[in-house]
Amino acid sequence: MPENTAPESAEPAAASAPEPDRLTAELIRSAALFTRTAGRIAGGGYSSIAWRVLADLDRDGAARAAELAALQRVAQPSMTSLVHRLEGEGWIARNPDPADGRAALAGITLAGIRALAEFRAAAAARFAATLAEFSDADRAALGRAAELLTRLARDSEDPRPPR
Amino acid sequence: MPENTAPESAEPAAASAPEPDRLTAELIRSAALFTRTAGRIAGGGYSSIAWRVLADLDRDGAARAAELAALQRVAQPSMTSLVHRLEGEGWIARNPDPADGRAALAGITLAGIRALAEFRAAAAARFAATLAEFSDADRAALGRAAELLTRLARDSEDPRPPR
DNA sequence: ACGAACTGCATAGACAAGCTATGTAAATCG
DNA sequence: CGATTTACATAGCTTGTCTATGCAGTTCGT
Numbered sequence: 001m002p003e004n005t006a007p008e009s010a011e012p013a014a015a016s017a018p019e020p021d022r023l024t025a026e027l028i029r030s031a032a033l034f035t036r037t038a039g040r041i042a043g044g045g046y047s048s049i050a051w052r053v054l055a056d057l058d059r060d061g062a063a064r065a066a067e068l069a070a071l072q073r074v075a076q077p078s079m080t081s082l083v084h085r086l087e088g089e090g091w092i093a094r095n096p097d098p099a100d101g102r103a104a105l106a107g108i109t110l111a112g113i114r115a116l117a118e119f120r121a122a123a124a125a126r127f128a129a130t131l132a133e134f135s136d137a138d139r140a141a142l143g144r145a146a147e148l149l150t151r152l153a154r155d156s157e158d159p160r161p162p163r
Numbered sequence: 164m165p166e167n168t169a170p171e172s173a174e175p176a177a178a179s180a181p182e183p184d185r186l187t188a189e190l191i192r193s194a195a196l197f198t199r200t201a202g203r204i205a206g207g208g209y210s211s212i213a214w215r216v217l218a219d220l221d222r223d224g225a226a227r228a229a230e231l232a233a234l235q236r237v238a239q240p241s242m243t244s245l246v247h248r249l250e251g252e253g254w255i256a257r258n259p260d261p262a263d264g265r266a267a268l269a270g271i272t273l274a275g276i277r278a279l280a281e282f283r284a285a286a287a288a289r290f291a292a293t294l295a296e297f298s299d300a301d302r303a304a305l306g307r308a309a310e311l312l313t314r315l316a317r318d319s320e321d322p323r324p325p326r
Numbered sequence: 327a328c329g330a331a332c333t334g335c336a337t338a339g340a341c342a343a344g345c346t347a348t349g350t351a352a353a354t355c356g
Numbered sequence: 357c358g359a360t361t362t363a364c365a366t367a368g369c370t371t372g373t374c375t376a377t378g379c380a381g382t383t384c385g386t
Contacts, residue, residue, distance in 0.1 A: 018306050020294050021287040027305060028201045028286055029218055030312040031194040032211040036236050037316040038191045047372070048195040055192055066334060073199050078373055080336060102334045102381045123191055124184040130318040131183050138311055142190060143181050145308030148301055149193040153200040155293045210343075229363060241344055243365060265352045265363045333382075344371080353362070 031149065041122045049074065049082060054091060054108055054116045062107035064097065073153070091115050194312065204285050212237065213249060217271055217279045220255060225270035227260070236316070254278050 018026070039048050053068055063071075069079035083106055086092045091112030097103040108116070131139065181189070202211050216231055226234075232242035246269055249255045254275030260266040271279075294302065 018302075020291060020302075021283065023302060023306055023309070024287045024290050024294065025218070025283045026309040027197070028211065029215055030309040030316070032198045032201070032215060033235065033316045034190070034312040035195045035198045036212075037319060038195070040236065048191065049199075049372085052192055052195060055188070064334075073196065073203065074372090075374060076335075077337080077375085081372080084336095100334080100382075104335075120184065120188045124187045126319050127187050127315050128183060130315050131187065134311060138307065139181075139183075139186060141304040141307045142311055143186055144301065144304045146186070146189040146193040148297060148305055149197040152290050152293050153193070153196045156200060156289050212343085227363080237343090238345060239364075240346085240366080244343080247365095263353075263363080267364075327386100329385095331382100331384080333380100335379090335381105337378075338376085340374085342371100342373080345369080347367085347369105349366070350364090351362100352364105353360100355360075356358095 027149070027152075038123060038126070041119070041126055050086060051116065051119050053079075053082065053086065054112050057092060057106065057108040058113060058116060062095075062105040064103050064105060068106070086112070089115070190312070190315075201286060201289070204282070204289055212245060214279065214282050216242075216245065216249065217254060217275050220269065220271040221276060221279060225258075225268040227266050227268060231269070249275070252278070 035048060049072055052072055056068065056071060057063060065079050065083050066076055068083070069076045072079065074082075083092065083094070087094055087106075089111075091109055092106045093109050094104045094106050097105050134142075198211060212235055215235055219231065219234060220226060228242050228246050229239055231246070232239045235242065237245075246255065246257070250257055250269075252274075254272055255269045256272050257267045257269050260268050297305075
């Protein structure tokens with residue numbers, strides 16, 4: 001049953017953008033539920049933030065702890081402890097920053113790349129069946145939404161004061 | 164700078180659906196980051212699951228604890244403790260199910276409705292500025308994505324065995 | 327060039343929220 | 357009417373987060 005009518009439909013009802021407040025509420029609700037579901041994938045007990053950090057390091061190269069903390073919207077000590085755990089797993093390696101003796105650069109290791117790939121495969125397997133039922137337009141909407149959600153998260157001001 | 168080209172563009176590059184595995188990875192990444200960001204909204208110390216439960220009760224009426232647990236993909240004891248906390252806040256009320264002496268029906272209270280509205284207003288305020296910069300098409304994509312993410316979460320099988 | 331102020335990470339301690347395993351009381355079934 | 361099943365509660369543990377604070381390395385002003 002094709003439930004994707006052409007966007008040129010005379011009726012802008014459900015397919016058009018809802019009012020912003022309701023849209024925000026629905027986004028929070030659906031994103032949180034989806035995140036919870038995804039978090040229950042195998043993953044060896046690690047929560048999603050570990051995979052996000054590994055993905056960032058894989059995509060953008062080595063980074064410093066404070067930088068990762070800001071990117072992931074967690075406090076610096078939280079990231080410190082996560083970085084240590086990941087180092088303990090052998091998934092990242094920390095080297096002193098040659099340009100700054102205080103800092104350490106965390107980079108993903110081969111084992112980390114492998115672990116990330118396994119997690120992604122498990123996640124893909126988990127959702128593949130449902131995803132395959134969606135139309136191309138729906139999958140495109142999801143892809144676009146992924147970009148937009150990232151921008152919403154990154155662009156919105158963190159209400160907490162610097163101190 | 165309009166970054167939404169017509170879908171009929173000759174180049175299906177970024178606007179079309181990415182391959183499913185990569186799409187899944189990006190969805191998890193962006194949804195988790197967005198959820199984290201949203202979770203840091205005022206909210207009086209409650210994490211997003213509390214608001215999801217209140218939203219469900221507000222939308223669908225009273226429900227039993229096990230039902231809420233299944234909907235939110237948490238274990239039954241986790242929901243029991245959440246329900247107790249919410250009851251302590253005065254946001255939900257529990258009444259014995261007249262049809263089943265073991266069960267209790269949790270329903271949202273007026274105070275709960277008010278608290279939910281406040282949270283939603285805070286969330287909307289947090290993201291309103293960025294959301295306003297998006298095109299209508301992008302907002303529509305987000306609205307559609309919210310539905311699809313919910314379906315992805317609800318339809319995918321929980322890999323954990325019943326016991 | 328040297329002490330003050332700043333910066334980046336680490337540590338300590340508290341707490342929230344999840345899970346598994348198990349218990350208790352009500353309902354249902356043979 | 358006893359055995360099983362069902363629905364919620366309790367116990368104990370683990371993880372992940374936070375704030376507050378400490379320490380070593382860097383930067384800057386005079």
